[in-house]
Amino acid sequence: MVVLIVFVMLGQARGQEIIKIGLLDDVQESVIGAEDGLRVLEDNGESISLTEKDVYQFEKKGDNIGFADNQLTSESLIIYPQDFNSLISVNGLEYKGYIEILNRPQGLTVINYVDFKNYLSSVVGSEVSSSWPMETLKAQVVVARTYALRNLESHLSRGYNLSATVRSQAYKGVGVSNERTQRAVKETEGEVVVYNGNLISAVYHSTAGGQTAAGATVWGSETPYLQSVSSNDTESPHYSWEKVYSREEIENILRSRGISIKNLDRIKLEDKGPSSRPRSISVYDLDGSRYSINSNQFRSWLDLRSTRFAIKRDNSLRFKIPLNRFSFDLNNLGKSRSFNLTDKDGAYRFVGNGWGHGVGMSQWGAYQMAKEGYSYDQILAHYYQGTEIGTR
Secondary structure (H helix, E strand, C coil): CHHHHHHHHCCHHHCCCEEEEEEEEEECEEEEECCCCEEEEECCCCEEEECCCCEEEEEEECCEEEECCEEECCCEEEEEECCCCCCEEECCEEECCEEEEEEECCEEEEEEEEEHHHHHHHHHHHHCCCCCCHHHHHHHHHHHHHHHHHCCCCCHHHCCCEECCCCCCCCCHHHHCCHHHHHHHHHCCCEEEEECCEECCCCEECECCCECECHHHHHCCCCCCCCCCECCCCCCCCCEEEEEEEHHHHHHHHHHCCCCCCCEEEEEEEEECCCCCEEEEEEEECCCCEEEEEHHHHHHHCCCCCCCEEEEEECCCCCCCCHHHCCCCHHHHHHHCCCCCCCCCCEEEEEEECECCCECEEHHHHHHHHHCCCCHHHHHHHHCCCCEEEEC
16 A cells, blocks of 8 residues: 555656666665655565655665665665655666665666656757757657667566666666756657557667668668668767777787687678678687677677777887887998888777767767758658658
């Protein structure tokens, strides 16, 4: 009965759509608070009022959850503000709605129950700047709504619908939600992207680097609406990038990932798609062995911003001992004989464009299209070929 009253007062009985967002997974502790204190409900319906402080630390203590001199054996706790209109904070970030803590063997899982519209407003402000053109914000809302509805069951094994991280969509609470993000949600209410009447896989990324990737190039399966299209995102700070590794550094990274390479000979990009992104990376050993690695996996291992890159060998001399250990007569050096001072290891210079997997909507591309006068539905039609705006 107590739990039911909480749900009613939080608005679920008024027909609001509540979504469960996983804020933290398998943590040993979390700091939760509200301006007027908290009320904690055990899974047996008993409640505890916490009003002495604004914030309290909740800790996993074996099978118990410890907080404010209490140790409860509940499998879950419901935590909400004393004032139902107040915000609740988790590790310093504020959220609307209320919190559930699940006591799992590996640690505590912290979940935010929040109205779907408030969730979307926060996602938009978390994923892009709320100062961007309104048509960009609307495009982001429609994509975020589509993604959320299609993936509502993707994390049910963890006790929630979606993650607050890039495993789903970024969600940073009310601090990034404002009048503009709320307006974008309101003016696109219920709108989703569909293909043949079905919700699409509404993937998106920060920066395409001039050309998006086809879904088949990145994930291997053909998706009609996820094709490679042009993307003018040169204003992005992530449009171009560069990263350098020594041969030894790459060998160590590959070995740590189970690749039994001894002496790296060369790296080759295989089966490039129309955006010049490879499907796989071939790594060759001096003994002739070849190892094939998925390009996204390779990108992750080397912490590269995207798979749209080229590799350049840099064989310039790289001293690994102090220069003062050598004594050169610079006036006579060139008169005696020529020296080939090349580091046999050299370096691998990764020169690339874009940030993210490159499939679907480029957020910076959507920004530029809006600045050029395109509407949000035109932006979506460009990045998701053959799709339409539907309602859910």
